[in-house]
Amino acid sequence: MSNAPLLSFSEAKNLILQTTSSINYQQIESIKLFDAVNRVTAESVISPMNIPSFDNSAMDGYLIRETDLKNCHSLTIAESIFAGQKQFTHWPEKSCLRIMTGAPVPEGAYAVIMQENVEKKANTISFDATKIKAGQNIRYVGESVRAGCEIFPAGEKLTIAKLTTLATLGLDKITVYKPIKVAIFSTGDELTPIGEQLPSISSIYDSNRFTVHLMLKALGCEVIDFGIIKDDLDLISNTLKQASKEADIVVTSGGVSVGDADYTKMALAEIGEINFWKIAMKPGKPFAFGKINNAFFCGLPGNPVSTFVTFYQLVRPLILALYQQDSNSHTLNLKTVSNLKKSVGRLDFQRGYVHANKDGELVVSSTGEQGSHITSSFNQANCFIVLESERGNVTSGELVTVEMFDSFLL
Structure with missing residues (x-):
C-alpha cells in the first residue's frame, strides 16, 4: 500500500x-416547516394551489376598464375595494374603483393605476392614459406558482426564502432526509x-x-x-x-x-x-x-x-x-494579480480573494502564504485558485481557474 x-x-x-x-x-421524516431550515427535501414538493389564488392588486391605486381608458381622461371614484373583501357593489361605466394592495380584482378590469400617478380632485381622478398598459399592477391567478407544478425537487436545501414560498401555499409540514x-x-x-x-x-x-x-x-x-x-x-x-x-x-x-x-x-x-x-x-x-x-x-x-x-x-x-444534491461549485477564469508559487505534479488548491480592480474587472489575488499549517490564509479568502497538476509557477496577469466557495463557508 x-x-x-x-x-x-x-x-x-x-x-x-x-x-x-x-x-x-x-432515512426520511416529516417535520414542521418551522424546523426545516437548511434541511433537504426527500421528495418532490407539488403545489396544492395557485399563487396568487385570485387576481389581486399589487398596489394601492385605482382600477380602470379598457373602454373607460380610451374614452375618458377623468373618472369618478365609484367604490373602494379592500383586501379580504368578498363581494363587490355595482361598477358603473365611466368610473373607477379605489383599490388597496392585495384586494381582489373584479372581472373586466384592465389595469391598476398607482395612486402616485393620478391627480385627485374631490371624488374624481385624472391621469395620463398613454402611460397605462394592460395588466399593469395586477397580480394574476397562478402568476407565481401553478397548482400541480413542482415547487422543489428532491434534494433541495430549504433556505428561509424557500420555506417562505411553502408557507404561502399553506403547507405546515415537509418530508425531508433525516x-x-x-x-x-x-x-x-x-x-x-x-x-x-x-x-x-x-x-x-x-x-x-x-x-x-x-x-x-x-x-x-x-x-x-x-x-x-x-x-x-x-x-x-x-x-x-x-x-x-x-x-x-x-x-x-x-x-x-x-x-x-x-x-x-x-x-x-x-x-x-x-x-x-x-x-x-x-x-x-x-x-x-x-x-x-x-x-x-x-x-x-x-x-x-x-x-x-x-x-x-x-x-x-x-x-x-x-442527500441527492449536486456538489459542483461556481467556477470562473480570471486574471491573477499575484505571482503564485507552484510545483509541477499535483493539483493545487490555493486560497484566493476575488475582487474588482480599479477598472471594475473581476480579478483574483492570493491571500498570502499557502503552507498547510497556515490557517490565517483562509481569513480573507472567498475562493480556491485551482492550478493544474502540470502547471508550474504562475505570473501576475495570467489566467487561472477560480472556484468560488460554497455559501456555507462564507
Missing part, C-alpha cells in the same frame, strides 16, 4: 461519487482539547475536529463526537468499530500518512477496506477513503489547511451526494 501510485484528484472524487451512486439514502450521522475523532498524543491548558511545549490544540464539526453542522449532519483518541492501535481500532455502528460516515483527522505512528490507516486495513489513501493534490495528499462495515470512512490529513481542503473537496461531495 505504501508504494501505491497517487490517484489524480478527479479520479479520487469520481470514485467517491461512484461508490455513493448505488446508495439510496432513504440528518446523516457522522462520527468524528482526532488521533494524536500531542492533541489537547480547545479550552484546556496545553500540558507541554510540544502540545497543540485540536482545532481540526472543531473545524470538521462546524462544517458538518453547516451541511445539516448529526455529529457524533468521539473526541481525541491516543496513538494506540487497539484503541483506534475499537473506536473505529464503534463509530461505524453508530454512524453513516466516519471522519477522522490525522493518522493516515506514512509515519510509524499512523495507526488509523493500519487499523482501517485490519477492520475495514481502503479504496485509496494518496491523492495527487495539494494540500491534502494523504487522504484515505474506504468503508468499515456499512459506514463510509474518510481519513483527513493532520495539517489544519489540509483537513479543511480535503473535507471541502471530497467529504462535502460525499455528503451532498447522499
Whole structure:
C-alpha cells in the first residue's frame, strides 16, 4: 500500500461519487416547516394551489376598464375595494374603483393605476392614459406558482426564502432526509482539547475536529463526537468499530500518512477496506477513503489547511451526494494579480480573494502564504485558485481557474 501510485484528484472524487451512486439514502421524516431550515427535501414538493389564488392588486391605486381608458381622461371614484373583501357593489361605466394592495380584482378590469400617478380632485381622478398598459399592477391567478407544478425537487436545501414560498401555499409540514450521522475523532498524543491548558511545549490544540464539526453542522449532519483518541492501535481500532455502528460516515483527522505512528490507516486495513489513501493534490495528499462495515470512512490529513481542503473537496461531495444534491461549485477564469508559487505534479488548491480592480474587472489575488499549517490564509479568502497538476509557477496577469466557495463557508 505504501508504494501505491497517487490517484489524480478527479479520479479520487469520481470514485467517491461512484461508490455513493448505488446508495439510496432513504432515512426520511416529516417535520414542521418551522424546523426545516437548511434541511433537504426527500421528495418532490407539488403545489396544492395557485399563487396568487385570485387576481389581486399589487398596489394601492385605482382600477380602470379598457373602454373607460380610451374614452375618458377623468373618472369618478365609484367604490373602494379592500383586501379580504368578498363581494363587490355595482361598477358603473365611466368610473373607477379605489383599490388597496392585495384586494381582489373584479372581472373586466384592465389595469391598476398607482395612486402616485393620478391627480385627485374631490371624488374624481385624472391621469395620463398613454402611460397605462394592460395588466399593469395586477397580480394574476397562478402568476407565481401553478397548482400541480413542482415547487422543489428532491434534494433541495430549504433556505428561509424557500420555506417562505411553502408557507404561502399553506403547507405546515415537509418530508425531508433525516440528518446523516457522522462520527468524528482526532488521533494524536500531542492533541489537547480547545479550552484546556496545553500540558507541554510540544502540545497543540485540536482545532481540526472543531473545524470538521462546524462544517458538518453547516451541511445539516448529526455529529457524533468521539473526541481525541491516543496513538494506540487497539484503541483506534475499537473506536473505529464503534463509530461505524453508530454512524453513516466516519471522519477522522490525522493518522493516515506514512509515519510509524499512523495507526488509523493500519487499523482501517485490519477492520475495514481502503479504496485509496494518496491523492495527487495539494494540500491534502494523504487522504484515505474506504468503508468499515456499512459506514463510509474518510481519513483527513493532520495539517489544519489540509483537513479543511480535503473535507471541502471530497467529504462535502460525499455528503451532498447522499442527500441527492449536486456538489459542483461556481467556477470562473480570471486574471491573477499575484505571482503564485507552484510545483509541477499535483493539483493545487490555493486560497484566493476575488475582487474588482480599479477598472471594475473581476480579478483574483492570493491571500498570502499557502503552507498547510497556515490557517490565517483562509481569513480573507472567498475562493480556491485551482492550478493544474502540470502547471508550474504562475505570473501576475495570467489566467487561472477560480472556484468560488460554497455559501456555507462564507
